[in-house]
Amino acid sequence: MNFFKRYKLDSVLLPLIGVGAFLILWLAIAGRVETRKTLDEFGDPVTKTVKTGLSPDLPSPAETWKASKPYLAEPFAKRGELDQGILAFTILSLSLVMQGYLIALAIGTPLGFFLGLSKTFTKAMDPIIQVLRPVSPLAWFPLGLVLFSSVKFIDGGGKTVFGASDAAALFTIAVCSMWPAVMNTAVGVRAVPTDYLNVAKVLKLSRGKTLFKVLLPATLPYMFTGFRLSLGIAWLVIVAVEMLTGRPGVGGFLWQEYNAGSYSRIILCILTIGIVGLVLDRLMSVVESRFKTA
Amino acid sequence: MIDIKAMPPPRVRRNYLELRQLNKTYHSPKGSAVIVNDFNLDIAEGEFVTLIGHSGCGKSTVLSMVAGLTSASAGGMVLAGREIAGPGPDRGVVFQSPSLLPWMTARENVMLGVSQVFYTASAAERLQLAEYYLTVVGLADSMNKRPAELSQGMRQRVGIARAFALSPKMLLLDEPFGMLDSLTRFELQAVLLELWKRQRITALMVTHDVDEALYLSDRIVCMTDGPEAEVGDIVPVPFERPRDRVAVMEHPEYYKLRERLIEFLEVHAHKKRRVSFPAGKATNTEAAA
Numbered sequence: 101m102n103f104f105k106r107y108k109l110d111s112v113l114l115p116l117i118g119v120g121a122f123l124i125l126w127l128a129i130a131g132r133v134e135t136r137k138t139l140d141e142f143g144d145p146v147t148k149t150v151k152t153g154l155s156p157d158l159p160s161p162a163e164t165w166k167a168s169k170p171y172l173a174e175p176f177a178k179r180g181e182l183d184q185g186i187l188a189f190t191i192l193s194l195s196l197v198m199q200g201y202l203i204a205l206a207i208g209t210p211l212g213f214f215l216g217l218s219k220t221f222t223k224a225m226d227p228i229i230q231v232l233r234p235v236s237p238l239a240w241f242p243l244g245l246v247l248f249s250s251v252k253f254i255d256g257g258g259k260t261v262f263g264a265s266d267a268a269a270l271f272t273i274a275v276c277s278m279w280p281a282v283m284n285t286a287v288g289v290r291a292v293p294t295d296y297l298n299v300a301k302v303l304k305l306s307r308g309k310t311l312f313k314v315l316l317p318a319t320l321p322y323m324f325t326g327f328r329l330s331l332g333i334a335w336l337v338i339v340a341v342e343m344l345t346g347r348p349g350v351g352g353f354l355w356q357e358y359n360a361g362s363y364s365r366i367i368l369c370i371l372t373i374g375i376v377g378l379v380l381d382r383l384m385s386v387v388e389s390r391f392k393t394a
Numbered sequence: 395m396i397d398i399k400a401m402p403p404p405r406v407r408r409n410y411l412e413l414r415q416l417n418k419t420y421h422s423p424k425g426s427a428v429i430v431n432d433f434n435l436d437i438a439e440g441e442f443v444t445l446i447g448h449s450g451c452g453k454s455t456v457l458s459m460v461a462g463l464t465s466a467s468a469g470g471m472v473l474a475g476r477e478i479a480g481p482g483p484d485r486g487v488v489f490q491s492p493s494l495l496p497w498m499t500a501r502e503n504v505m506l507g508v509s510q511v512f513y514t515a516s517a518a519e520r521l522q523l524a525e526y527y528l529t530v531v532g533l534a535d536s537m538n539k540r541p542a543e544l545s546q547g548m549r550q551r552v553g554i555a556r557a558f559a560l561s562p563k564m565l566l567l568d569e570p571f572g573m574l575d576s577l578t579r580f581e582l583q584a585v586l587l588e589l590w591k592r593q594r595i596t597a598l599m600v601t602h603d604v605d606e607a608l609y610l611s612d613r614i615v616c617m618t619d620g621p622e623a624e625v626g627d628i629v630p631v632p633f634e635r636p637r638d639r640v641a642v643m644e645h646p647e648y649y650k651l652r653e654r655l656i657e658f659l660e661v662h663a664h665k666k667r668r669v670s671f672p673a674g675k676a677t678n679t680e681a682a683a
Contacts, residue, residue, distance in 0.1 A: 295493035298463055301481040303510045303560075313506065317497045 123161055130163075131156035159364040167364030181348050182356045186372055193338050193349035194376070200273025201334040205327060207274065208281035212326070215282065216289025216319075233279045237272050237337040241344050244268030244275075269341045276337045280329035288322025289315065320391045328384035335377050350376075407474070410439040410596050411460070411564060416469035418455050429455050431622040433469070435615060440594040444607040446655065447617030447626075448662060453600045454568055456617075460598060461487050461566050474563050483511045486557030486595075488570040492549035494541040500552045501537040504528060504559050511560045527555040530592075531585050547578035551585060558589050565590075567599035571606065580639070583609060591636055604655045608633075609642055614655060619662045627658055 131151040140146050151157065159167070168186075170177075175187035184192075215222050248267035255261045296318055300310045342351030354369035416433035419426050430452040437443050445453040458464040460471060462481035471478040473485070486507075494503045504524040512520055528537050531551040541549050550570060557565055570586070571579040583606060590597060601607055607614045611631055618626040629651060633642050642648060 293493075295489060295491055296495060298481075298487075298489065299493050299495065299506075301463060302461060302483065302485070302487045303507045304482050305506075305510065314495065317495070 129154040130158045130160040164364040164367045168368040189350045189353050197334045197338050200270045203274040204278040208278040212282040212285025215286035237276045237340040240272045244271035265345045273337050277330045277334035281326040284322045284326025288319035292318040324388040407439045409436040411437040412472040414470045417467045419467040428622045442597045442611045444599045444611040444614045451617050452620045452623035453617050457600045483560050484563045486560045486562035486565050488553050488557045488567045490569045492553040496541050499538050504556045507560050527559040531555045565595045565597040616658045
């Protein structure tokens with residue numbers, strides 16, 4: 101281990117070993133194509149290709165790479181609604197996530213503040229929140245469709261630009277991803293040291309000043325932890341929402357490729373979702389650490 | 395036994411702060427706990443008074459009531475002819491922990507209060523005021539630092555500057571040096587005394603450090619142990635001002651006073667129930683008269 105540490109290899113080598121082991125495991129369970137020469141019932145020789153292995157339909161890493169290449173090589177290509185480059189899909193998904201996420205923050209942050217400030221409000225709202233929090237996005241989506249069934253914005257050409265399914269999609273993302281922002285903001289407000297509040301009281305700061313000069317800055321670190329977790333959930337929800345609506349995006353593409361039987365691209369989608377999720381989380385961590393006080 | 399020299403000049407108001415039959419009772423389903431009962435004290439304008447007593451005896455509760463952060467259950471508090479109702483910047487509070495807002499620089503922390511009190515002054519004047527006080531407490535080079543970059547002692551200097559910069563009617567100090575090591579404590583006591591000498595702001599301080607009380611105050615009010623804490627004894631401190639630490643400690647009265655205070659504290663440390671102190675009330679009226 102000293103050798104590793106001396107050359108700082110452990111931070112490069114060990115992850116590589118991990119990835120390598122993962123690929124080997126993948127290769128081991130993936131299906132292999134075998135060509136068999138057999139005789140049919142008439143006694144004629146035929147060649148048959150069969151897939152064998154622990155999970156015969158799972159494409160191997162090499163097959164996945166081959167099938168994914170066109171989507172990676174031209175990341176912004178648009179060959180059709182549901183046949184675009186992987187980054188084009190990512191951008192479509194991200195824009196939907198951002199809209200839903202911003203709605204979640206716009207509702208969740210003030211809600212969290214009220215919960216943190218008022219015990220009465222907390223007591224009144226707690227049962228509802230605890231019941232709604234664990235509900236899956238798959239369950240919210242139909243309710244969204246029902247709630248927004250009359251939403252329909254049509255552009256000049258008679259094409260629906262924003263319909264019930266769009267509203268339901270945003271609703272689902274917002275309602276699922278809101279909770280970490282709500283809970284962390286509430287905890288943050290409750291955790292504001294009494295000392296700070298006493299300073300505000302002694303100086304007789306107005307309500308607005310107390311909120312913006314004391315409460316908000318003191319709560320920000322907690323809020324951003326919540327915001328980061330919320331963004332992670334919003335990104336999780338997008339796949340479910342796109343699958344249900346069939347909208348173009350990473351999740352919609354994934355579901356379409358499953359239905360089309362091109363399983364290699366499912367793996368491409370999964371990896372994309374994972375990497376984008378990681379990048380979002382890291383970006384939010386950077387923002388979060390900037391707001392850390394004391 | 396009162397030294398006339400220790401008393402403030404006669405033109406000042408003798409009962410600048412009046413505390414009358416102050417009572418603090420906490421009610422809970424199990425019953426009510428009387429923390430402070432029948433607490434009476436007058437403080438003259440420009441006088442520095444220290445409350446001493448054991449931890450948890452209720453001395454901080456009294457200070458908190460004067461600050462308006464805790465409401466009194468009964469009794470009256472009048473400061474400069476006006477009843478105290480709730481907290482306000484006319485009383486500058488120095489908390490035990492410096493209680494600076496960590497996202498603001500030292501200057502901004504002081505400015506927060508200055509802008510609140512001197513809202514009619516121009517921004518430049520307010521800034522000048524804040525910087526003046528920060529300079530006086532010895533932080534001329536650290537005004538742009540955030541509390542995290544300051545040592546504990548420097549933070550409390552900011553806390554002191556913040557309280558004085560309000561030009562309050564009264565200064566309330568809640569064990570302001572309790573969290574500091576003794577060398578830093580000495581330094582800050584000197585800083586406090588220096589600022590106080592310039593402005594003579596009426597001050598009420600809570601401490602359990604007998605030497606600190608003797609060095610800083612005009613009168614020391616000993617509180618009996620809670621529950622139902624009240625004024626047990628009032629000790630006038632006759633040392634001349636401006637004070638020098640060495641001179642104070644070499645004063646012939648110093649050890650007598652120190653012994654009297656420590657004896658008081660020891661009597662109350664070993665008896666759970668309050669012993670009746672016949673001298674207590676008498677001294678109180680004597681000193682107020």
